Each structure stands twice: as structure tokens, then as C-alpha cells.
Amino acid sequence: MTTVRIRADGEPVPSLAARARDVIAFEWTKLRSVRSNYVTVLIAAVATIGTTLIVAHALASTPALPPGGPVTALTASFLGYAEYAVLPVSVLAVLQFTSEYTTGLIRTTFAAVPRRRAVLAGKAAVCAAAALIVGEVLAFTCFFLTQAILSGRHRGVSLASPGVPGAVLAAGFVLCACTLTALGLGAIIRHTAGAIAATIAAIYLVAALCLALPSPWKEDIGRFTMPFAATQVVALHPQAGLLPPAASMLVLIAWPAVALLAAGTVITRRDA
Amino acid sequence: MIELNRLTKRFGPVTAVDDLTVTVRPGRVTGFLGPNGAGKTTTMRIILGLAAPTSGTALVGGRRYQQIIRPLRQVGSLLDATAMHGGRTAYDHLLSLALSNGIPRSRVTQVLELTGLGHVAAKRVRGYSLGMKQRLGIAVALLGEPPVLMFDEPVNGLDPDGVRWIREVLRQLAADGRTVLVSSHLMSEMALTADHLIVIGRGRLLADAPTDSFTKSSARADVLVRAPRAGELAALLAARGAAVTVEDDGALAVTGLDAPAIADLAAAHGVAVHELTPRRPSLEQAYLDLTATSTDYRAATLAGKPQAGR
Secondary structure, eight states, rough: OOTTOOOOOOOOOOOOHHHHHHHHHHHHHHHHHHHHHHHHHHHHHHHHHHHHHHHHHHTTTSOOOTTTSOOTGGGGGGGGIIIIIHHHHHHHHHHHHHHHHHHHHHHHHHHOOOHHHHHHHHHHHHHHHHHHHHHHHHHHHHHHHHHHHTTTTTTTTTTSSSSSHHHHHHHHHHHHHHHHHHHHHHHHHHHHHHHHHHIIIIIIIIHHHHHHHHHHHHHHHHHHHHHHHHHHHSSSSSSSOOOOOHHHHHHHHHHHHHHHHHHHHHHSSSSS | OOOEEEEEETTTTTTEEEEEEEEEETTTTEEEEEEETSSHOOOOHHHTTTOOOOEEEEETTTTOOGSSSGGTTTEESOTTTTTTTSSBBHHHHHHHHHHHHTHHHHHHHHHHHTTOOOGGGBEEEGGGGGHHHHHHHHHHHHTTOSSEEEEESSTOOHHHHHHHHHHHHHHHHHTTTEEEEEEEEHHHHHHHHOOOEEEEEETTTEEEEHHHHHOOOOOOOEEEEEEETTHHHHHHHHHOOEEEEEOSSEEEEEEOOOOOHHHHHEEEHTTTOOEEEEEOOOOHHHHHHHHHOHHHHHHHHHHOOOOOOO
């Protein structure tokens, strides 16, 4: 206690870039320093790859797929990924905010960085980067594994085929889009259980509900949901009646954008 | 320096902080006292920009907290020691906060040593005792070597060693010339630690005075007298101009005459005295008197005469 001295406050004001770096370092350190985050991602990866292998083997042992259907040799690569990677990683993203609100740590966070939108942006940047890396690694892994199994039946798709690299990259991006949607919902709802429910609704259930609708409505509404849009950006031959891939990509960007903008609006208005 | 100017915070119909104007000055420990629910924590949350005031302002070093860049270097705070992620180590908890405010890593190790957590720094916080968490919370507050520090109930749940340690930390910080605001509902603790007291009840300012003058001005000094012929002695004392009140158990509480004078008077009249105890005003008594008369909240919970600390 005897060594502490009052800091002379003659320091230059740090630049905006330096402060952005501070917030990202803050959020990255918090994300990487919790072991259960790694465990969750690891389990998600194992489950994803396992499911992908099962799907690929099942596909390889069936007769040829109906042409023009939603499931192709390419999209089949991501059937496991769409659930076993997307769901657990999205839940992790929800927890980035809700766990801080639940424990009260959010007050320490906001005391350290009083500009709350900077905290939101920092968490979003870190989550986006991590999800993009995990998403792309898993998407390419799932693609290669599936094609390796299907090529034994001469049904595989090559990465060299036109449109395929873009489709696999887009599949990887889907994880990032879902993660950021989940992060925004976590910031808005603040309670873990409620935010997870809302995230599952946003990512899966709205689309599942659309599937139950009669045909013109199913496509008219469904094309604005994340799963329909994800199918379109990954498919080499997009379905008619839904949005084209470019517009579907915008849908995939719009969901997290809206969630994060709404979070940015409410985060400064409420007492922590 | 912390300046509150007409600070008010309402939660629906409840006024948690009511027109509070107060200045917390550097170089001394300022105790922030009040019963549970008096608005201490709410006031601290407003100072830290965590809650928005309904009206009024709270300034730290002349600025609103939200306007401070790298605020951990200006204001250190401990609100809730248990507010941590159990799965993170003390080192990583501190490191993340250090990085958020451009504080060098070496300072993390320094505050860990300073708070005696060096040997458990690599352990996850989940396994920490409350005392260790309090120490970690204080390490967070000290991280940026800030000129202003706030601690909300820092001795809650601590053993005597921990209490003494925190007391020394607070006194040292004030001796360094820092502004130190410590909330507590433990009067006895504040009597030992604080140089200056701010007392609030139901969000209102009740007192803002140096600790010793607060004690003297607010509380009466009296002498407790037990005598078998209490009525007779009371009459004699009253005749000498003393004010006498009869306590619940029949003892006399005498003001206006000191113990030797009472003893002499009793001896001169041949009245036996079984007990003669000068009662010094305690901070606790001063505090209870203050809060009991000023808020109906206290009146409702402390019906009748509060028990005196002796």
C-alpha cells in the first residue's frame, strides 16, 4: 500500500483507434479466459463433424437425389453444421452479455468502459471474428469430408467447380450472422433463458413456422428468415420463389444488423 | 473530489435518492452511512454512470463519469465483490480490465501482490472465499492508481483480519491524498476508519460533518445511575438542575451533572448508589438518534427508544 502514488493527469488523450483497441483487447481477454467457451466450441465441432459424416454416408447409400430439390451434394455438407455448430455457438454468444448481467459483472464492464455502445461494438467485433474463423473452418471441413465420401459414388462436388468456393464461404458466414443476432438478443433481453429462447426462435423457429404455412405464404414470408436465406446462399441452383442469393445474403446481414442496432438503442437507456 | 448537486433518483413511486447535495473531498476517508435501503448504493451507481439520475448531477473530478476517458485511472470502485465470472482467474479478470483502460500488465501483478492474492492469481475465482473476492475487488479498484476511490460495504462478510486490512488500505489511500468514499451501515467500523461522515436516510442528507464533531453534536453524554432509592435520588438531582429520565429497567439517565457530582450528592444525602456509569456519546448512538428522528422508516423498525451503545 505504501508504493501507490497519485498519477499526474498530464497524459495525452488516447486516439479513437487506441480506445477501440482497448475495448477489443478487453472483450477478447474475457472471451479467451473462460475455459468452458473452448469446451463448448470443441464439443460443437465434434458433434458437427460426426453428424456430417452420418449424413454423408446416408446420402451415399441412397439413390440419386431429386434434381432441383433443396438437398444437393453441396448443401448436404452443411446439414450437420446448420444445427450442431450454429446452435451451441449462438448460445455462447447470448452468454457474452447475459452472463455479465446475471453475475453483475456488467457493472464492472461499464465502469471500465462507460460508453456502452463501445462495449457492444467490442463484443460484436470479437464474436464476429471468432465465429467467422470457427464457421469457415467447420464449413470447409464439412464440405471436404462430405465430398470425400460422396466422390466414392461419383456424386461429389469439387471445390474447383464454379460457385462452390463462394457457397462454402457463405456457409461459414452463416455462423457469424447467427452469432451476432444472438449477441444482440442477449444484450436486449439480459436474462439467459429468455435470450436463448428468443435466439432459437429467431434462428430456427420462425422458419419452422413458415414451413407449416400453405405454399405461396411459405415462400413469401419464409424467404426473409435466416434458414431459408442460408439455403439460398449455399445452393448452386437457388430455388425459385425465394430471394436470389445476393438478396438472401442481405437477409443474413439484416438479422444481426437489426438485433445489434436495437441493442445499441436500449443499452444506453437502461440502468445497469 | 466527488460533487453531488441536487441529485435525485426515483424508481417509480419510490425516491431512492432525494435532492442530495454533497462534496466528498480528497485526503480523508469519508464514511457514507445510512440504514439499508437509504440510497447509498444507488448514489454510488449514479456516480459511476451505471444508473441515470432523475435530476441533478454527479461529477467526479469536475466531469460526468461517462465523459472520462480511461475512467479506471480516475475512479476506482468496488460495488459488489461477488460480481465476477467464476470461470475466470483473478489474473485474467484484472488483465482484461487493465487492457480496457490502457494500464500496463505489470500493474496487474503489482495489485495482486498488494492485495495478497499473488499465490492464487492463477486460480479460478469460483473457488475464492468472500474475503478473497473482496481483496480481488479492491485490487480492481487500485488497478489504475486512481485519485478517487469508492467502496460499497467493503467489510461485509470479512473476518477481523480482513476488516483491519481494509481499514489500513483505506487510511493509506486517504493519506496519499486520494478521495476515498466508503459506504457502510456499521457505525462502529466507520468510527474507526472515517475522518468525515455523510449520513443519509431515505435518500436524504441527514449529516455531513467530521466524525468527531458529528459524535459530539448529535449525541448526548449522560450518566447511568442505579440506586435502590431511585425516586429520592432523582428528586435530589432535579433540585440541583440535572435532567433525569427513568429508563425502562428503573435506572436513571442523568444529564447536566457529571459522575463525581452525582456521587458526592448521593453521599451527602446518604443515598446508596449501586452503579454509576458515565456514558460517552458513541457514533452509533448519534447515528441512531439522527436516523430515528428523521425518517419514519426508522421509527417503524425501531419502535421505542433505541438501545444505547455504551
